[in-house]
Amino acid sequence: MAKAFGFVDYGGPETQEFLDRPELAPGPGRIAITVRAAGVNPVDWKVRRGLLGRERQLPAVMGQEASGVVQRVGPGVDGFAPGDEVFGVVAAGAFAEQTLLRAESSARKPSAVGFDRAAVLGVAAATADDALRDLGLAPGRTLLIVGASGGVGGAAAQLARRQGLTVLGTTGERGRPYLESLGAVPVRYGEGVAERLAAAAPEGVDAILDLVGGEALRAVAPALTDRANLVSTVDPVTAADLGGRYITRSTTPATLAALAALVAAGELDPHITARYPLAHAAEAVALVESGHPQGKVVLEVS
Template identity: 40%
Template sequence: MPHAIEYDRIGGPEVLEYREIAHALPGRGEVLVEVRAVGVNPIEWKIRSGKRASPPLNGPRRVGTDAAGIIVAVGEGLDGWAIGDEVIVSGASGAYATELVVAASKLTRKPSELGWEEAAAIPIPVGTAHQAVMSLGVDADDTFLLHGGSGAVGQSAIQLARRLGATVVATASEANHERLRELGAIPVAYGPGLADRVRAVAPEGIDVALDAAGTDEAIAVSKELVSDHRRVATIVQGARAAELGVRAWGGGNPVPLTPEEAALRADAVPFAAALAAGGEFQLEIARRYPLAEAAEAQRQSETGHVRGKIILIP
C-alpha cells in the first residue's frame, strides 16, 4: 500500500505521521507518479508549525509540493505523457508520499542525465531564485549582494546571477565560504561589521541586494549599501515588506505574485533541469532522509543552518 506524511494538528515536527493511504487513480488530465525523491522546503514546516497562516485543519493534511518520479498511470484525455516517463513535479499537494496524483500541468520532463534527488531539489528553490534575480533586473553591470548564499535558494541565485555576468557578493558562515567561491561568488561573513566587510570586497559599491536569510541585518545592510531601494528585496520577510520599505516575493507577503512572476518561477524548472543535466548548474544535496523520517528532516530544516537541499527518499 502507498504511504504519505500527514498531520492532524498544528505543532512541532512530532505531529507529522507516516501513514498508509488509499491507492488513488488519476482523473482526466492527471497522472499517477511513483515518487523517487521529495524536496523539503521551509514553507512546509512554517505552515505545519503555524508560523505561516493556513486554512483551518478539518482533517488530515498532507505535506509537500516538489518531487521527482516515474509516471505509472495516465488519466483520460491526456496526450504527451505516457507510463514510464520520468518527471519533475512542481506545485503539487502532498508530495511527501510514495505515490502522487498530480495534474499534467505541474509536470516537467526530467532529463535522463539528471538524478532523482537533484531533480526534486529544483522547483521551489530555483524557481524562487530565478524569479527574484530576473525581477530585480540583475545584469552584467551589477554587483549583487546576496544574503544567505549557502542555502538552496542562495546557491541557485549565485549561479543564475553569474550566468548573467553579475559580480556576486554572498554572505554565509565562514565554514561555507569555499562553497560560495566554487559557485563564483565573493564570500563575506555575516554578523557585526557586515557593511564594512562588503565595502572592502566591493569598493565600487553594491547595485542590487536580495535577502534569502531573513535577518534584520540583511535588510539594514542592503538598504545602507544600495541607493535605489527598489532594487532591494526579500524572499523571507515578505510579511514586513511594507514596513521595511523593500520589495518582496513570498515570505508571507500579502501581495501575490503577478502572472509574469509566476511564469518566471515555472520557466525556471525546465531551464535549470537542462542546465544541470549538462553539468552547467549545481544542486547540492545537504542531507537525505527516508520518507518515514520526515519529522527529523523538517527539524533540521527549521534550524536555518542547512547548506543546500534536504531530500526525502520514499
C-alpha cells in the same frame, strides 16, 4: 494505500507522523506519479507550524517538490504520459510513495539528471530563477544574496554568475568555503555586517535578493544603490518598508525544463548535501529546521 509523512496538527515536530492514504486519482491539471525523490525545504516546517496560514485539511502530507514516474494524467493535461519520468511542484504533499504534481509547474526529467537532483529543482532553483528574472539585472551588475548558503541561495549564486553578475552573499563562517566554490564573495552575517559589506563592495550593490528577511535584511539595505532592486522571498512587509517587493513567481514547464537542462550540462549543481530514506523523514525535516544545512536535503522514496 500509500505511505506518507505529514502532520496531524499545527505545531512542532511532535505533530508529525506517518500516514496511510489511498492512492490519489489525478483531477484536471494534475499528474499522478509514483514518487522517487522529494526535496525538503524550510517552507515545509513553516507550513507545519502554521506560519503560512492554517487553512489545510488535517492530517496533511508534507513536502512541496518531487520527482517520479507518471501513473496517470488528469483531464486537460498535455505533454505527459504514463511511464514518463517527471519532476515539479506537488498538489498533495511530496513526502509520500504516491502523489499528484501540478502540470503547470512540472516538466519531463532528462535521462542525464537523476531523480534526486530533479526533485530539488521545483522549489529552490525555480525560486532563484524567478527572482533573477524579476530583478532583470544586466551583466556586470552586483547582486547581494542575503542568506546565500541554502538551497535557493546556492542556485541563485550559480545562475547569477552564469548571467555575468558579481555575487556577494551573507553567510556564517561555515558557509564561506561553499560560497567561494560557487564564485561568490562571502560576507559574514551578524554584528558588523554593514561594515564588512562596505569593505567588500565600496560602491554598494545594484540589487538584493533576500532569503532571510527581518533585521538581517535591514542591516544590509544601506548598501543598495536603488531600493527598487530589492526582492524578498520570505518577508514582503520588510521588503516593502525598504522600497522593495515580494518575489513575482513565473515558473513554467519550459523554465523548469531549462533548469534541468543546465543540470544535465553541468552548469547548475543543486548541491545535495544530505539524503534520507522516507522512513527517516523526521530526521530530514529536523535538519532543515535547524537552519544549518548547506545546499539541499533530499528524501529518496523508492
